[in-house]
Amino acid sequence: MRRALVISIPYFWLIALFLVPFGIVLKIALSDPQVSIPPYTPHFDLSTGWAGIKDFFSQLDFENFIWLTEDNLYWKAYVSSLRIALISTILTLLVGFPIAYAMAQAPKEWQPTLMMLIILPFWTSFLIRVYAWMGILSTEGFLNQFLLWTGLISAPLQIINTDWAVFIAIVYTYLPFMVLPIYASLEKLDPSYIEAAQDLGCSRAQAFWSVTIPLSKSGVIAGCFLVFIPVVGEFVIPSLLGGSKTLMIGKVLWDEFFSNRDWPVASAVAVILLLILIIPIVLFQKQQERAQEADT
Amino acid sequence: MKRFTLFNATSLTLGFAFLYVPILILVIYSFNSSRLVTVWAGFSTKWYVELFNNEQFLDAALVTLKVGIASSCIATVLGTIAAMVMVRGGKFRGRTLFSGMIYAPLVMPEVITGLSLLLLFIALGIDRGVFTIVLAHATFSMCYVSVVVSSRLVSFDESLEEAALDLGCTPFDAFKSVTLPIIAPAVISGWLLAFTLSLDDLVIASFTTGPSATTLPIKIYSAVRLGVSPEINALSTLLIGVVTIGVIVASLATKRAAIHRKRQEEMARQEEG
Numbered sequence: 001m002r003r004a005l006v007i008s009i010p011y012f013w014l015i016a017l018f019l020v021p022f023g024i025v026l027k028i029a030l031s032d033p034q035v036s037i038p039p040y041t042p043h044f045d046l047s048t049g050w051a052g053i054k055d056f057f058s059q060l061d062f063e064n065f066i067w068l069t070e071d072n073l074y075w076k077a078y079v080s081s082l083r084i085a086l087i088s089t090i091l092t093l094l095v096g097f098p099i100a101y102a103m104a105q106a107p108k109e110w111q112p113t114l115m116m117l118i119i120l121p122f123w124t125s126f127l128i129r130v131y132a133w134m135g136i137l138s139t140e141g142f143l144n145q146f147l148l149w150t151g152l153i154s155a156p157l158q159i160i161n162t163d164w165a166v167f168i169a170i171v172y173t174y175l176p177f178m179v180l181p182i183y184a185s186l187e188k189l190d191p192s193y194i195e196a197a198q199d200l201g202c203s204r205a206q207a208f209w210s211v212t213i214p215l216s217k218s219g220v221i222a223g224c225f226l227v228f229i230p231v232v233g234e235f236v237i238p239s240l241l242g243g244s245k246t247l248m249i250g251k252v253l254w255d256e257f258f259s260n261r262d263w264p265v266a267s268a269v270a271v272i273l274l275l276i277l278i279i280p281i282v283l284f285q286k287q288q289e290r291a292q293e294a295d296t
Numbered sequence: 297m298k299r300f301t302l303f304n305a306t307s308l309t310l311g312f313a314f315l316y317v318p319i320l321i322l323v324i325y326s327f328n329s330s331r332l333v334t335v336w337a338g339f340s341t342k343w344y345v346e347l348f349n350n351e352q353f354l355d356a357a358l359v360t361l362k363v364g365i366a367s368s369c370i371a372t373v374l375g376t377i378a379a380m381v382m383v384r385g386g387k388f389r390g391r392t393l394f395s396g397m398i399y400a401p402l403v404m405p406e407v408i409t410g411l412s413l414l415l416l417f418i419a420l421g422i423d424r425g426v427f428t429i430v431l432a433h434a435t436f437s438m439c440y441v442s443v444v445v446s447s448r449l450v451s452f453d454e455s456l457e458e459a460a461l462d463l464g465c466t467p468f469d470a471f472k473s474v475t476l477p478i479i480a481p482a483v484i485s486g487w488l489l490a491f492t493l494s495l496d497d498l499v500i501a502s503f504t505t506g507p508s509a510t511t512l513p514i515k516i517y518s519a520v521r522l523g524v525s526p527e528i529n530a531l532s533t534l535l536i537g538v539v540t541i542g543v544i545v546a547s548l549a550t551k552r553a554a555i556h557r558k559r560q561e562e563m564a565r566q567e568e569g
Contacts, residue, residue: 002467007385007394010378010438014397017435021412024419099311102304114308116547121315123489123539125496127513127520128532132318135325135333135524142321142334175315226403233405235499240520250407257411258502267415270408277405285399292450 022274029064029267064268073252074269078276080247084163084238085231088170092227093220095171096178100219101212103179104186115183122176129173130240137165137241161243169237170227178223185219186212218291225284229277249273319536326529333524343530353515353531360495360512363426367433368490374434375441375490376483380471382442383449384457401439409436410503417504424506432504433494440493441486448482449475481550488546492539 068074103114121129136142137160144156159165189212197207235250242248249269257266325333329340347353378398385391401409413432417424456478460470476483498513505511512531519528 003385004388006377007381007388010374010381010442011390011394013374013435013438014378014394017413017416017431018397018401018409021416024415025408025412028415095311095314098303098307102300102308102311105300105304106308107300116543117312118315120540120543121319123492123543124319124536125513125532125539127496127498127516128322128535129318131516131520131524131528131532132322134520136318136321138334138524140334145334172314172318175311179311229403230405233407235405235407236517250405253407253411254499263415266411270411273405274408277403281400281403282396284403285396288399289395292446 025267025270028264029271030062031264032063064264065272067265068268068272073247074249074272077247077249077252078272081232081234081249082276084166084170084246084248085228085234088167088174088231089224089228091167092171092174092178093224096175096223097182097220099175100179100182100186103183104189111187115180118176118179118183126173127236130169130236133165133169133172134160134240137168160241161246163242163246165241165243166237166246166248169241170231170234173237174227174231177226181222181226182216182219185216189215218287221287222284222291225280225287229280229284232277233273322529323533323536326526326533328526328529331526333526333529343526344534347527347530347534350527352510353512353527356510356512356515359426359509363429363433363501363509363511364491364494366426367430367437367494368487370430370434371437371441371490372483372487375438375486376445376479378438378442379445379449380475383446384454398439398442401436402443404436406497406499407503410500413500414503424504425508428504428506429501429509429511432500433490433497436500437490437493440489441483444486444489445479445482448479452478481553484550485546488542495535495539 099118103111103118106114134141138144139156139158139160141160143159144153147153148156159168193211193215194207197211198204202210233250233253234248235254238246238248238251239254242251253266253269253273256262256269325336326343327339327341328336329342330337378394382395382398410432413428413435414424417428417431422428456474457470460474461467465473496513497511498517501511502514502517505514512535516528516531519525
């Protein structure tokens with residue numbers, strides 16, 4: 001009895017503040033836009049009871065979703081977000097894996113310090129870390145000053161307001177999410193496996209490919225999910241560093257909501273984004289549960 | 297034998313340079329006397345003086361601090377209970393849904409969480425302001441707290457709690473006098489994490505706030521959109537400084553607590569033997 005009470009506190013908190021709001025988003029996505037505040041016609045009124053529910057289903061309309069499919073902008077923004085998220089996840093993995101590997105190989109007494117050095121930037125504000133790149137990547141910024149000084153380029157490169165600036169900032173801000181799970185799985189790896197592979201005639205490279213990589217798989221997968229899923233809906237980075245051509249759905253949703261004040265369309269954008277992400281999110285949850293069971 | 301090769305040393309050096317050089321540049325240029333942020337014109341602390349005379353920033357900082365403290369305390373209590381449920385709760389109906397609601401907010405794009413909470417608050421007719429931001433922040437940071445505390449809970453022996461129950465403790469007493477002291481470092485780092493997540497959040501706060509409450513990230517974002525400015529560099533430097541000191545102090549404290557506990561355990565063992 002008391003156990004049920006304890007379980008119900010966080011349970012109902014999350015249902016009320018995480019699950020129910022999605023229902024409301026869905027409801028508003030199916031409403032008509034209005035100029036008044038709140039700027040939509042509520043289509044679902046529980047107080048009228050059964051008649052209200054019947055009424056609700058009879059006037060359900062998908063016009064906001066149809067509007068999304070008709071306007072090229074949204075379709076392009078979804079595809080472009082997925083593309084940017086995919087490329088930056090791969091880039092983050094390529095940068096993050098060697099760091100995680102080197103951390104796991106480092107002497108045991110260094111490891112807590114290295115770990116803290118990876119986590120520390122994560123504790124400092126995300127917004128500030130994105131802002132730091134504005135000064136570096138701008139046309140007269142530090143990177144261009146440096147490259148001009150070394151003589152590698154003769155005219156400043158246009159990096160800010162391009163996809164490249166977005167990739168760099170994503171790799172930079174999401175790097176700890178990639179490094180930590182990979183490090184956790186590599187750190188558990190028993191070095192005698194690699195010695196055994198080498199004793200059996202593997203070269204170091206072969207041992208790396210056939211022992212280290214497969215055994216670090218769970219960390220790599222967790223890291224990729226932790227980067228990919230939030231990046232698809234990323235807003236701050238494309239808004240501060242991306243150009244007019246960098247289409248990302250998080251920014252489209254924000255503009256739809258705050259600039260156009262079209263709440264039903266913003267909600268429809270959110271519903272579709274959620275539908276796209278629901279499969280990766282479920283896979284991520286399953287993977288986390290499996291990892292936790294393996295620990296116990 | 298693990299070999300620490302040149303390749304490993306290079307990847308660590310480059311990796312940490314990548315992580316820290318941008319922050320370092322930001323900090324150095326906050327002491328630049330020129331308004332042009334990318335041109336060095338001599339050492340000056342005038343941007344800090346200007347910052348402290350800017351009441352809007354101070355007000356925003358106060359709001360942010362209030363929201364951060366309130367939401368992280370709620371999140372720590374809820375997240376710790378949630379972790380106990382996840383690790384010790386056994387099977388119950390709706391367990392999959394529960395774990396889904398714990399893990400999903402960790403990766404959920406902030407624009408979705410923010411929009412959905414705003415629509416909830418409007419549907420319920422709640423006035424938006426500090427209170428609604430606190431509710432929103434507590435909800436997503438409790439999931440982070442729960443993950444941090446769970447990882448500590450799975451690594452310690454359940455039989456300690458069972459022993460306390462066998463010796464006549466009520467479940468609550470057993471939690472208070474056995475479980476809580478053991479998971480305390482994780483609970484504290486969970487609180488710190490929740491606090492910094494709240495200090496940091498722009499998107500969810502922008503959606504759930506009303507005209508009465510502007511947090512620091514909202515203020516920074518609206519200033520930064522117009523371009524780089526030395527005041528923001530100064531403000532960022534202060535925030536980075538506070539967080540760095542906080543994290544270092546917290547990690548030293550937990551390290552000392554761990555050493556202390558180890559010593560006590562050893563003494564207890566010697567007394568037994």
